[in-house]
Each structure stands twice: as C-alpha cells, then as structure tokens.
Amino acid sequence: MRGDYVFRVRLRVEPSDPDVTLDPDTFETVLRRRAPEPGAEGWLFFRDNCWRGETNDDAHARRLAEEALGVPAESVAFRELACDREYYDALREAIAADLTPFRADDVPEVLTKYLGSSIRVVGD
Known part of the structure; x- marks a missing residue:
C-alpha cells in the first residue's frame, strides 16, 4: 500500500x-511526500494542508518544503495524491469510519472538499 502527495x-x-553565481538561481522540481497509512499518525495531512485540490496556506506549504529540502522555496503547488488501489480503499474506509473531523456527509464530499479531482490511482 502506497500513497504520495505530489507538489510542484x-x-x-x-x-x-x-564569488559564486548561479544562472538561473531558481528551478522547479517535483516533491513527493509519502502519505501516512490511513488511520496512522499524520494521515490527515490532506485535510490540514489542502483545499479543493490546492494548498490551503501558501506560506505554510513553503515552510514545509523548506524544512524538508533545506533551501528556500519560492512557491509550492499541490498536484495530486498518487496512490495505489489498496491505499485509496483504505483512505476511503478511514474517512467513512468518522466523518466528524471533515464536516461532511459522505466520503465523496470529503475527497472533493480537500483533494478536488487531484487523486490518481496508479496501477489500475
């Protein structure tokens, strides 16, 4: 089971x-953050950091990237939750077990509210 949050x-x-200069001194890359197993500590990362398929707080997203990479981040954009079928099913089950923290009526509403259409199930 595997899931990754993917950011540009x-x-x-x-x-x-x-005495050293760089040209360019900025570049873009893809950052993949391993998604914790649904129900495990930190699994609500998507709820706390995403809204409608985008980062919900740009400054916070930049700080997280800077802490992980050790260099200044000018911008961070959420791209997707890329996961296998087993992770996706476990995520849906964990959400369904308690909808209260999401303030939603069902699992599809939760996924749309936080991840938008930015979920890609790989290996199907």
Whole structure:
C-alpha cells in the first residue's frame, strides 16, 4: 500500500560563497511526500494542508518544503495524491469510519472538499 502527495516546487539556490553565481538561481522540481497509512499518525495531512485540490496556506506549504529540502522555496503547488488501489480503499474506509473531523456527509464530499479531482490511482 502506497500513497504520495505530489507538489510542484520552485526553489531558489543561494550560494554561500560570494564569488559564486548561479544562472538561473531558481528551478522547479517535483516533491513527493509519502502519505501516512490511513488511520496512522499524520494521515490527515490532506485535510490540514489542502483545499479543493490546492494548498490551503501558501506560506505554510513553503515552510514545509523548506524544512524538508533545506533551501528556500519560492512557491509550492499541490498536484495530486498518487496512490495505489489498496491505499485509496483504505483512505476511503478511514474517512467513512468518522466523518466528524471533515464536516461532511459522505466520503465523496470529503475527497472533493480537500483533494478536488487531484487523486490518481496508479496501477489500475
């Protein structure tokens, strides 16, 4: 079972040596953050960090990327939750077990509310 939160990140590299310059000094890359197993600690990452398939707080998303990468992040954009079928089914079951934290009536509403249409089940 595997799930990954996928982000597009624009990074700035600042040389510590004043005699070194970079051109360009920014670049884009793809950051994949392993999604915790549904029900395990941290599994509500999508609820706490996404809204309608986008990051819900740009400054917070940049801080998370900077902490993980150790370089300044100029921008972070959520792209998708990429997961296998087993992870997707477990996520749906964990959400269905308690809808209260999501303030929603059903699982499809939760997934749409936080992830929009940005879920890709791989290997199907």
